[in-house]
Amino acid sequence: MSNTATVRRSVVLKRRPNGSPRREDFEIIEDAIPSPAAGEAVTRTIWLSIDPYMRGRLREQQTYAQAVNPGEVMTGETVGEVVASADPRFVAGDVVVGARGWQTHSVTPGDRLTKLDRHGAPLSAYLGVLGMPGATAFRGVTEILQPKPGETVVISAASGAVGSVAGQLARRAGARVVGVAGGAEKCLWVQDSLGFDDCVDHRSLDLRAELLACCPNGIDAYFENVGGMVQAAAFDLLNPFARVAMCGMVSQYNEAEFPPGPNLGFVVGKRVQIQGFIVSDKPEKIAEWRKLAAPWVADGSLIYREDEVEGLESAPDALAGMLGGRNFGKLLVRVGHDVK
Amino acid sequence: MSNTATVRRSVVLKRRPNGSPRREDFEIIEDAIPSPAAGEAVTRTIWLSIDPYMRGRLREQQTYAQAVNPGEVMTGETVGEVVASADPRFVAGDVVVGARGWQTHSVTPGDRLTKLDRHGAPLSAYLGVLGMPGATAFRGVTEILQPKPGETVVISAASGAVGSVAGQLARRAGARVVGVAGGAEKCLWVQDSLGFDDCVDHRSLDLRAELLACCPNGIDAYFENVGGMVQAAAFDLLNPFARVAMCGMVSQYNEAEFPPGPNLGFVVGKRVQIQGFIVSDKPEKIAEWRKLAAPWVADGSLIYREDEVEGLESAPDALAGMLGGRNFGKLLVRVGHDVK
Numbered sequence: 001m002s003n004t005a006t007v008r009r010s011v012v013l014k015r016r017p018n019g020s021p022r023r024e025d026f027e028i029i030e031d032a033i034p035s036p037a038a039g040e041a042v043t044r045t046i047w048l049s050i051d052p053y054m055r056g057r058l059r060e061q062q063t064y065a066q067a068v069n070p071g072e073v074m075t076g077e078t079v080g081e082v083v084a085s086a087d088p089r090f091v092a093g094d095v096v097v098g099a100r101g102w103q104t105h106s107v108t109p110g111d112r113l114t115k116l117d118r119h120g121a122p123l124s125a126y127l128g129v130l131g132m133p134g135a136t137a138f139r140g141v142t143e144i145l146q147p148k149p150g151e152t153v154v155i156s157a158a159s160g161a162v163g164s165v166a167g168q169l170a171r172r173a174g175a176r177v178v179g180v181a182g183g184a185e186k187c188l189w190v191q192d193s194l195g196f197d198d199c200v201d202h203r204s205l206d207l208r209a210e211l212l213a214c215c216p217n218g219i220d221a222y223f224e225n226v227g228g229m230v231q232a233a234a235f236d237l238l239n240p241f242a243r244v245a246m247c248g249m250v251s252q253y254n255e256a257e258f259p260p261g262p263n264l265g266f267v268v269g270k271r272v273q274i275q276g277f278i279v280s281d282k283p284e285k286i287a288e289w290r291k292l293a294a295p296w297v298a299d300g301s302l303i304y305r306e307d308e309v310e311g312l313e314s315a316p317d318a319l320a321g322m323l324g325g326r327n328f329g330k331l332l333v334r335v336g337h338d339v340k
Numbered sequence: 341m342s343n344t345a346t347v348r349r350s351v352v353l354k355r356r357p358n359g360s361p362r363r364e365d366f367e368i369i370e371d372a373i374p375s376p377a378a379g380e381a382v383t384r385t386i387w388l389s390i391d392p393y394m395r396g397r398l399r400e401q402q403t404y405a406q407a408v409n410p411g412e413v414m415t416g417e418t419v420g421e422v423v424a425s426a427d428p429r430f431v432a433g434d435v436v437v438g439a440r441g442w443q444t445h446s447v448t449p450g451d452r453l454t455k456l457d458r459h460g461a462p463l464s465a466y467l468g469v470l471g472m473p474g475a476t477a478f479r480g481v482t483e484i485l486q487p488k489p490g491e492t493v494v495i496s497a498a499s500g501a502v503g504s505v506a507g508q509l510a511r512r513a514g515a516r517v518v519g520v521a522g523g524a525e526k527c528l529w530v531q532d533s534l535g536f537d538d539c540v541d542h543r544s545l546d547l548r549a550e551l552l553a554c555c556p557n558g559i560d561a562y563f564e565n566v567g568g569m570v571q572a573a574a575f576d577l578l579n580p581f582a583r584v585a586m587c588g589m590v591s592q593y594n595e596a597e598f599p600p601g602p603n604l605g606f607v608v609g610k611r612v613q614i615q616g617f618i619v620s621d622k623p624e625k626i627a628e629w630r631k632l633a634a635p636w637v638a639d640g641s642l643i644y645r646e647d648e649v650e651g652l653e654s655a656p657d658a659l660a661g662m663l664g665g666r667n668f669g670k671l672l673v674r675v676g677h678d679v680k
Contacts, residue, residue: 056609063580063606063609063610064580064609064610064611227604227605231604240403240404246604246607246608247608248608249604249605249608252603252605258603258605259603260600260601260602260603261600261601261602261603261604262600262601262604263592263598263599263600263601264567264571264586264589264601264602264614265567265589265592265598266403266616267586267614267615267616268586268587268588268589268616268617268618269396269403269404269616269618270403270404270616271404271615271616271617271618271621272614272615272616273613273614273615273616274604274607274612274613274614274615275607275611275612275613275614276606276607276608276609276610276611276612276613277608277611278608278609278611281611
């Protein structure tokens with residue numbers, strides 16, 4: 001995809017997936033690259049972020065966002081290069097984050113775009129460790145979990161874009177941090193590279209016993225990304241006055257009907273706080289997080305890992321793979337290249 | 341029971357109940373009225389409070405308190421008259437709250453006793469509206485639900501000692517308050533006497549539809565006393581950013597195994613806060629509440645209702661009745677009389 005292209009390609013939802021999304025649920029359409037109206041900019045996509053919340057957008061029923069309907073372009077955050085601007089704050093050649101859509105080119109009101117520094121962190125980082133997933137971890141840990149030195153914090157999906165940051169933040173706060181991840185390779189990375197104190201493979205035959213072995217003093221704070229059996233095991237071990245940051249329950253996103261959950265009697269007896277949150281409710285937190293974390297990324301003290309797939313047409317399979325736990329690190333689709 | 345009695349009667353747990361407690365699970369034993377050691381006082385019980393938490397104390401497994409074991413006197417808060425004191429702060433004839441036990445006479449460290457004013461509220465009120473249940477409602481509403489004017493607040497067990505106060509506090513805060521109670525008589529009282537905006541009979545054939553009809557704008561805050569189908573119906577109607585004060589789940593207290601609960605996916609999407617609490621974690625709140633609410637009780641603006649049963653030997657049946665929803669208002673056992 002060069003700067004002189006005239007055709008835009010977009011991934012459009014064809015039909016709502018039944019279970020795991022499949023390539024056949026989407027189709028690629030082509031049209032002319034649009035021109036910006038006043039106040040808008042047109043960007044050429046370099047990176048497209050693939051995130052678990054996207055499965056929710058494919059459902060007809062929504063709780064906090066608009067559904068993506070059949071015939072509409074699939075939604076997703078991108079980093080791109082401005083190719084045409086009718087907003088005086090942007091000129092062709094700028095790189096920006098904030099445009100959306102599984103497409104090679106997006107039209108976006110300038111108010112939603114943030115200009116990035118090509119000499120700062122790698123551009124992809126603004127979709128992961130320095131972007132929405134990083135800010136999600138930041139809010140969950142600082143606003144809800146509030147770990148104290150010596151407490152035990154459990155992070156599910158610990159090798160993922162959110163969990164990897166959440167655990168490192170809890171460690172910086174002085175907590176003992178235990179991850180839960182899928183498979184030996186991820187667990188090894190969570191411990192050796194991220195520096196978590198321990199990590200449990202959620203595919204273990206006796207997850208509860210393994211988690212208990214890693215949390216001999218119980219669990220004081222739990223960062224929930226997955227639901228299902230991991231949730232059940234973690235909830236069983238919660239200590240009095242435990243906090244639970246409810247960020248997502250990816251293990252059930254492909255299910256048509258959600259299974260029953262835990263009996264909540266323990267919430268009373270243990271005075272547990274279970275708090276749901278969505279990062280976009282406080283968009284100002286993303287800028288705050290970027291400012292705080294950029295030096296940590298620059299000095300290498302905040303570790304992150306990216307999992308890159310090639311080409312816009314790979315996005316549906318990438319989403320399906322993420323929902324099955326097959327990515328390893330922040331999942332990104334390379335849609336184009338930064339030619340500067 | 342006169343002041344010159346020499347025999348003490350106590351209700352002792354004989355065996356752990358299987359399901360609803362029965363009279364046969366307890367026995368009455370007699371011994372001599374004890375003398376106080378230094379710093380203690382001996383009280384003659386006037387009122388014994390019967391509260392839902394007591395069923396939990398009969399289980400072997402405890403989360404925040406000590407179990408009552410077979411052979412031990414059953415626990416419960418009382419108002420009584422000091423008959424002997426080895427604490428200089430109390431003299432025979434004082435009425436106090438804070439002694440515990442299903443018994444005619446209790447020995448208690450003076451530090452746990454609070455002297456009451458015979459010329460203030462009726463003594464029984466210090467076990468209900470001005471006591472632990474009232475303070476429980478106060479904490480749940482002011483610390484967790486934090487109702488705003490125009491919001492919809494739902495209170496389960498609305499005619500009970502806690503729910504009746506919680507709903508009146510939410511109304512004082514300007515919220516629209518909907519109760520859930522068992523039966524037409526209780527619902528009528530909740531609306532006509534307590535002034536709730538509406539009340540749903542939890543025995544309705546279609547509880548969810550009835551609750552929806554009373555909450556056309558959804559539920560912003562829910563005070564949970566009961567669990568089960570009422571919880572399921574209320575959770576279904578929670579609005580974004582709803583708060584849930586988890587005070588108890590009395591509908592399952594007699595169950596050996598607790599049933600599954602709600603799938604918690606909605607907690608994320610709706611950013612719900614579910615917060616458990618136990619009033620005794622902040623004992624100072626009881627004094628704060630008494631001070632705040634005493635004028636409201638005196639001027640009749642805070643309504644309460646008591647359900648009195650006669651005689652210590654009635655306590656086991658009273659507890660069983662409460663767990664089955666057969667009391668109507670704060671349940672009290674009259675163990676003795678105030679002879680002054």
